Amino acid sequence: MGANARGELTEEVRRRARIVWDYQRLGREPRPCDVAVVLGSHDLGVATTAADLYRRGFFPRMVISGANSPTTLARFPRGEAVHYREHVLSLGVPDQAVLTETRATNTGENLSRSRALLADAGIAVRSVMFVCKPYMERRAYATARRIWPEVEAVCASARTGFDSYLGTVGDDRLVMDTMVGDLQRVMEYPARGFSVPQEVPERVRSAYAYLVGAGFDGHLIAD
The missing domain is CATH 3.40.50.620 (HUPs)
Structure with a gap:
């Protein structure tokens, strides 16, 4: 199924989604907190x-x-x-x-x-x-x-990979929409005063644009 099938988890969609997933995870070991x-x-x-x-x-x-x-x-x-x-x-x-x-x-x-x-x-x-x-x-x-x-x-957060995580939630579209929306907020919220800015590599921005174009836009904020 091609990339023009909006909202479908094609192999290319999954590849781009893993790029976003890996970026959104900080990958740090937990340590004791108050x-x-x-x-x-x-x-x-x-x-x-x-x-x-x-x-x-x-x-x-x-x-x-x-x-x-x-x-x-x-x-x-x-x-x-x-x-x-x-x-x-x-x-x-x-x-x-x-x-x-x-x-x-x-x-x-x-x-x-x-x-x-x-x-x-x-x-x-x-x-x-x-x-x-x-x-x-x-x-x-x-x-x-x-x-x-x-x-x-x-x-x-839970120690799991993208594909395994989809199975635990049971709603692929919800996960994809929310994950894409979270990345949009990482990029746009600093200008609104809601968070501190962070570097977003070009490969992550490209993956984001692809996923939005593929129809995973249900959790985006309005301009």
Whole structure:
């Protein structure tokens, strides 16, 4: 099937998608932090990763943040943070180790509301592990450097490859649209004051343009 079949995962689409995937992942080893902020999304695997990192001793408590977006309302009708919380508790994380922030509707709010929640609870932090979707690591880091610059920011996600990840989510189009939209935000949000700028290599920009042209534009922001 050719590249003109919009929205189809052709081999060329997959090749370009892996370029974006590899760029969006920072590829750094997790290290102990004062707290984790778990970024709600359509992917319940983020909560699974957070529970695993907690059990391995990387942080003593977590803030789970997220209300709903159009892509999560059907999956998590009571809100992303509520469903994530239930999931981490089912995986053995104690209730007292989990704070929940249920109003954030974007990444900037995830961070600013989590920071305020921790401050209100009298919890001082110098380092924060941001647990997110694999292809969101770079945007989470860039947002943290802008909104929460006083803390050391560490990003963590599930250790998996692009093709394997598609199988865990079960909605290829949703993953592709969201991943392409995240890269657009990495490129455009610094000018809007939402994140710090990062170098985007030409091969990544080219892959982005190809994927948009191939029809993966469902999560793009308006000009």
